[in-house]
Amino acid sequence: MRYVIIGAGVAGFAAVESIRSVDKTGEIIMVSDDPHGFYSRPGLAYYLTGEIDDKALYSRTKDDYKELNFSFLKERITRIVPEQHKLEIEGKPAIVYDKLLIAVGARAIPLNVPGAKLEGVFKLDHLTDANNILKWAKRGRTAVVVGGGITALELTEALLAHGMNVHYLLRGDRYWSSVLDKRESLVVEGHLQEEGVTLHHHSDLAEIVGKSGRVAGIRTADGHTIKCDMVAYAVGIVPRLDLVQGIGLNVERGILADEHLQTNDPDIFAAGDVAQVYDPLTGHSVLDSLWNPAREQGHVAGLNMAGRKSTYLKSAPFNVTRLAGLTTTIIGAVGRGRDEDVVGIARGDSETWRELPEAIVAQSGLDVNHIRLLIGDKHLIGAVLMGDQKLSFPLQKMIANSADISPIRDSLMQPDAPIADLIADFWMGWRKNIAV
Amino acid sequence: MSFLNIFKSDSTRRTVLSEGHVVPEPSRCVQCGICSYNCPIGIDVRAYVWRNEAVKHSECLTCGECVARCPRGVLRFAQTDLFERRDS
Numbered sequence: 045m046r047y048v049i050i051g052a053g054v055a056g057f058a059a060v061e062s063i064r065s066v067d068k069t070g071e072i073i074m075v076s077d078d079p080h081g082f083y084s085r086p087g088l089a090y091y092l093t094g095e096i097d098d099k100a101l102y103s104r105t106k107d108d109y110k111e112l113n114f115s116f117l118k119e120r121i122t123r124i125v126p127e128q129h130k131l132e133i134e135g136k137p138a139i140v141y142d143k144l145l146i147a148v149g150a151r152a153i154p155l156n157v158p159g160a161k162l163e164g165v166f167k168l169d170h171l172t173d174a175n176n177i178l179k180w181a182k183r184g185r186t187a188v189v190v191g192g193g194i195t196a197l198e199l200t201e202a203l204l205a206h207g208m209n210v211h212y213l214l215r216g217d218r219y220w221s222s223v224l225d226k227r228e229s230l231v232v233e234g235h236l237q238e239e240g241v242t243l244h245h246h247s248d249l250a251e252i253v254g255k256s257g258r259v260a261g262i263r264t265a266d267g268h269t270i271k272c273d274m275v276a277y278a279v280g281i282v283p284r285l286d287l288v289q290g291i292g293l294n295v296e297r298g299i300l301a302d303e304h305l306q307t308n309d310p311d312i313f314a315a316g317d318v319a320q321v322y323d324p325l326t327g328h329s330v331l332d333s334l335w336n337p338a339r340e341q342g343h344v345a346g347l348n349m350a351g352r353k354s355t356y357l358k359s360a361p362f363n364v365t366r367l368a369g370l371t372t373t374i375i376g377a378v379g380r381g382r383d384e385d386v387v388g389i390a391r392g393d394s395e396t397w398r399e400l401p402e403a404i405v406a407q408s409g410l411d412v413n414h415i416r417l418l419i420g421d422k423h424l425i426g427a428v429l430m431g432d433q434k435l436s437f438p439l440q441k442m443i444a445n446s447a448d449i450s451p452i453r454d455s456l457m458q459p460d461a462p463i464a465d466l467i468a469d470f471w472m473g474w475r476k477n478i479a480v
Numbered sequence: 481m482s483f484l485n486i487f488k489s490d491s492t493r494r495t496v497l498s499e500g501h502v503v504p505e506p507s508r509c510v511q512c513g514i515c516s517y518n519c520p521i522g523i524d525v526r527a528y529v530w531r532n533e534a535v536k537h538s539e540c541l542t543c544g545e546c547v548a549r550c551p552r553g554v555l556r557f558a559q560t561d562l563f564e565r566r567d568s
Contacts, residue, residue, distance in 0.1 A: 054511075087512030090551065100513035103526055335510040364508050364552040371553060433553045437505060 045070035047349055048131060048139060050121055050287070051147035052076035053085065054335055055316030055342030057104075059145050060114050062346030070350070072114035073139065075131070076148075079118055080171045086335055088174045089366075092202030101171065124291050126309050143311055143349040146288065146299060147342060150281040150317035150333060155190070159252030164259030166276045168195055180274055181206040187274040188213060188262050190249050192220055194365050195278035197232075201368070203276065204239055211270050212236065213247040213262075223378060225416060228428060235368035244268070281333060283318040296320055298331050303355050305345035313349055315341035323358045334363055360426075360444045364436070373436040376426030376443045378418055415463050419456060422448050435464060438471040447474055500559040501536055502547060504529035509554040515546035529554060 049056045083101040123132040131139040152167035186209045218229035248265040261271040283298040294300040298320030316338040347354040360376040418426040515525035547555045
């Protein structure tokens with residue numbers, strides 16, 4: 045049996061582990077055009093700020109790889125031929141597979157303005173991008189950041205850490221309006237300003253102005269100009285679908301996979317950012333760009349590839365991140381609509397966060413210690429925590445397990461309710477119901 | 481009961497030193513490696529988190545460096561079974 049995995053992200057790696065846990069002898073080949081293999085892509089944010097070095101991004105040692113007994117090929121697959129179970133590589137013999145996992149991830153949507161190809165314009169997809177940013181930031185002075193979501197702030201923090209003056213352009217009137225509420229956006233923006241970032245609201249990038257092929261400044265749609273030597277952008281990501289066009293796989297925004305991560309071809313599976321996965325609980329197929337769903341999907345895909353039937357049950361999407369130095373946890377459905385700064389989905393984002401059913405909002409806390417709850421008829425639907433994270437674990441469990449909060453629902457909805465106390469009290473009694 | 485009482489079951493550093501460990505919440509972890517990078521003993525904390533295991537390393541000082549540095553709140557101190565055999 046030969047298993048081939050295209051992609052070296054966490055979904056692919058989790059699949060190698062789970063295949064090997066079932067099939068001790070089958071051949072496993074991982075193929076990727078990322079020369080760096082498996083490393084922590086979310087960790088790039090901390091590599092960029094200088095909190096870790098590049099070696100720390102690699103979580104696995106050579107011994108680990110030896111134990112898993114798989115081979116890594118640094119190659120770019122040019123075509124998948126499902127009828128022949130074959131993967132073509134330019135200038136090399138094709139690879140034949142029995143079971144295939146496509147876990148190639150997503151890529152940054154390019155900027156669509158004049159000057160976007162100038163030297164000094166950067167995205168953040170992988171380690172090579174991060175190294176290019178660091179090299180350029182060393183000699184740069186002023187940077188303009190464009191876009192939204194978590195990645196735009198990671199870029200901002202990175203450039204600040206390297207002593208650059210940072211201008212952040214926002215199309216609308218506030219940051220990440222599709223997921224955060226107004227107050228949360230303002231808290232983040234306040235922190236950014238304290239750190240020295242110059243915010244420009246209602247600013248649509250119209251052109252990057254170059255000099256001798258390099259970035260020299262930008263111009264906004266309303267004619268405003270900023271001199272800069274660098275532009276970093278994060279305007280959203282899109283699943284990498286080039287390989288699956290016209291080969292008979294069902295594709296919408298991502299590769300459609302069922303709850304076993306299987307595509308409409310029984311020998312081809314898809315997992316991670318490239319997959320649009322069916323959720324039996326809601327009946328929807330959604331995109332996530334989160335580390336843990338990718339790991340779980342890869343794990344389940346691997347088990348199924350090796351013949352052990354296994355089902356992926358999407359849990360309430362959940363992410364912890366630092367927004368302008370402020371630890372923030374986002375759980376379940378919390379936002380609404382689309383974000384002007386992001387096209388489609390952003391990295392570290394989940395579509396579920398925006399699928400908000402009818403819910404009532406309760407919030408408490410001042411400035412940096414903030415809790416916002418989205419309350420349904422009987423259950424909590426979502427939560428945002430900023431600053432103090434003590435309640436993040438209880439809320440994550442209560443939302444994931446649909447805890448019946450009827451006993452405290454009315455109290456939670458009172459104006460100025462002591463939400464933290466109410467949740468803490470409830471949790472103490474309720475947690476006996478689940479294994480934690 | 482107040483907000484603070486919720487964590488009464490969580491241990492103080494002193495009790496952890498004698499009978500507890502650093503334990504992970506793996507769903508928060510993205511394997512960035514800040515914990516392992518900052519461990520003064522060089523324990524690969526992140527590998528424990530990946531396997532969802534308490535950091536039962538015989539040389540762990542429970543100094544809390546990894547707990548404090550983790551940007552995602554993955555790690556905390558907790559009492560674990562005193563009589564459980566420790567591996568290294």
